Amino acid sequence: GFKCGIVGLPNVGKSTTFNALSRGNAESSNFPFCTIEPNVGIAEVKDERLYKLAELVNPKKITPAVVEFVDIAGLVKGASEGAGLGNRFLSHIRDVQVIVHVVRCFEDEDIVHSVGEVDPKRDIEIIDTELMLADLQTIENRENKTLKIAKSGDKKAKAELEILERFKNLLESGKPIRSESLKAEEVDLVNELRLLSAKPVIYVANVSEDSLDGNEYSETVKQIANKENAPVIVLSSKVEEELSRLSEQERKEFMEMLGLKESGLDRLAKVGYQMLGLITFFTAGPKEVRGWTIKKGTTAKEAAGVIHSDIERGFIRAEIIKYEDYIAAGGEKQAKEKGLMHLEGKDYIMEDGDVVYFRFNV
Numbered sequence: 001g002f003k004c005g006i007v008g009l010p011n012v013g014k015s016t017t018f019n020a021l022s023r024g025n026a027e028s029s030n031f032p033f034c035t036i037e038p039n040v041g042i043a044e045v046k047d048e049r050l051y052k053l054a055e056l057v058n059p060k061k062i063t064p065a066v067v068e069f070v071d072i073a074g075l076v077k078g079a080s081e082g083a084g085l086g087n088r089f090l091s092h093i094r095d096v097q098v099i100v101h102v103v104r105c106f107e108d109e110d111i112v113h114s115v116g117e118v119d120p121k122r123d124i125e126i127i128d129t130e131l132m133l134a135d136l137q138t139i140e141n142r143e144n145k146t147l148k149i150a151k152s153g154d155k156k157a158k159a160e161l162e163i164l165e166r167f168k169n170l171l172e173s174g175k176p177i178r179s180e181s182l183k184a185e186e187v188d189l190v191n192e193l194r195l196l197s198a199k200p201v202i203y204v205a206n207v208s209e210d211s212l213d214g215n216e217y218s219e220t221v222k223q224i225a226n227k228e229n230a231p232v233i234v235l236s237s238k239v240e241e242e243l244s245r246l247s248e249q250e251r252k253e254f255m256e257m258l259g260l261k262e263s264g265l266d267r268l269a270k271v272g273y274q275m276l277g278l279i280t281f282f283t284a285g286p287k288e289v290r291g292w293t294i295k296k297g298t299t300a301k302e303a304a305g306v307i308h309s310d311i312e313r314g315f316i317r318a319e320i321i322k323y324e325d326y327i328a329a330g331g332e333k334q335a336k337e338k339g340l341m342h343l344e345g346k347d348y349i350m351e352d353g354d355v356v357y358f359r360f361n362v
C-alpha cells in the first residue's frame with residue numbers, strides 16, 4: 001500500500017497525533033485491504049464531493065476514501081549509528097512513500113525535550129542529518145558493489161557510479177536528496193535504494209492549544225518548509241486528540257468555539273493523500289456512497305479489484321460518469337439520458353472523480 005510515515009524526535013507529539021488520526025476515524029474492519037498493525041492507522045479523507053453525491057443519492061451509508069499512516073517512533077539523535085533502536089526504525093522509513101515530520105512547537109516544562117529547549121530548526125536538522133547519514137551508508141555500500149562491476153568495463157555500472165558520486169557530494173554538503181530535481185535514471189536509483197532523504201516531507205508544527213493560529217516556532221518551521229517547497233500543517237495534537245473523542249455534532253461545536261474551519265488532521269490527511277499521488281473514484285448507490293483510493297495510473301480493471309477481487313476477475317465494462325456531469329445532471333439516470341455516461345474497457349486509466357458502476361460476470 002501507500003503510506004505516510006510519522007517521524008520526529010521523542011516527546012514532540014507523534015503518538016498523540018497518530019492516535020487522534022486513527023481514533024477519529026472509521027472502523028478499520030471496514031477496510032480489509034489495509035494491513036492493520038498496531039502502528040498503522042487509517043485516516044478518512046474528507047472530500048466534499050462525497051457529500052454532494054450523497055445528497056442526490058440518499059444512501060444508507062457514506063464511506064470516505066482513506067489514507068494510511070504509520071507511527072515510526074524511535075528516531076533519535078545518533079540513530080544512523082545505532083543509537084536507540086536506530087537502524088531498525090530507519091528501515092521502517094524505507095517502507096513509506098511520504099514522511100510526516102512532527103516538530104515540537106509547544107512549550108511545556110513537564111514534558112522534557114529530548115535535546116534541550118524547544119528549537120524547531122535544530123530538531124529538523126537532527127532528523128534530516130540522521131536520514132542523510134543513513135543514505136550515505138546505503139550509498140557507500142552500493143558504491144563498493146558497483147565499483148567491482150564497473151571494473152569489468154560495464155557501462156551501466158559506470159553511469160551508476162557517477163550518480164552515486166553526485167548523491168554523495170550532495171549529502172556531504174548537508175543537503176537532503178529531495179532538495180534536488182532528479183533525472184529519470186536518478187529517480188530509478190533513488191527508488192531502488194529507497195533513499196530516506198529523497199522522500200517528500202510534510203511538516204507538522206505541533207503548537208500549544210492557545211496558539212492554534214501559529215507561534216514563533218511554527219513560523220520557523222514554515223520558513224524552512226517554504227525553502228524546500230514542502231507543505232506545513234499547523235495543529236495542536238492535544239486539541240486534535242480531544243476532537244477525535246467527540247461525536248460529530250460535539251466536534252462541530254468545539255471547532256466553532258476554537259475558530260477552526262477544518263481539523264488539523266483532516267488537513268493532514270488531504271495533503272498526505274495528494275503527496276502520495278492518490279486519487280479517488282466513487283461508487284454511488286442506495287446502499288452506500290463511497291470514495292475509493294487508487295494510485296494515479298490505475299486501470300479500470302485494477303480499480304474494480306480494489307472493491308472486490310470477483311469484480312476484477314469477471315470485469316466486463318465500467319460505466320463511468322464524471323463527477324461534474326453527475327452533479328450537473330442531477331443523478332445517474334439523468335446523466336445517462338443526456339449521454340454523459342461512457343462505457344470503458346479494462347485498460348481505461350481511471351481519473352480522479354470518476355463515478356463508476358462496474359459490469360461484471362459472476
Ligand code: GDP
Nearest residue numbers: 010011012013014015016106108207208237238
Ligand atoms: P512522541 O514521543 O513524539 O510520540 O510524543 P507523545 O505524543 O507521546 O507526547 C509526549 C507528551 O507531550 C505527552 O505527554 C503528550 O500529552 C504531550 N503533548 C503532546 N502534544 C502536546 C501539546 O500540544 N501541548 C502540550 N502541552 N503537551 C503535548
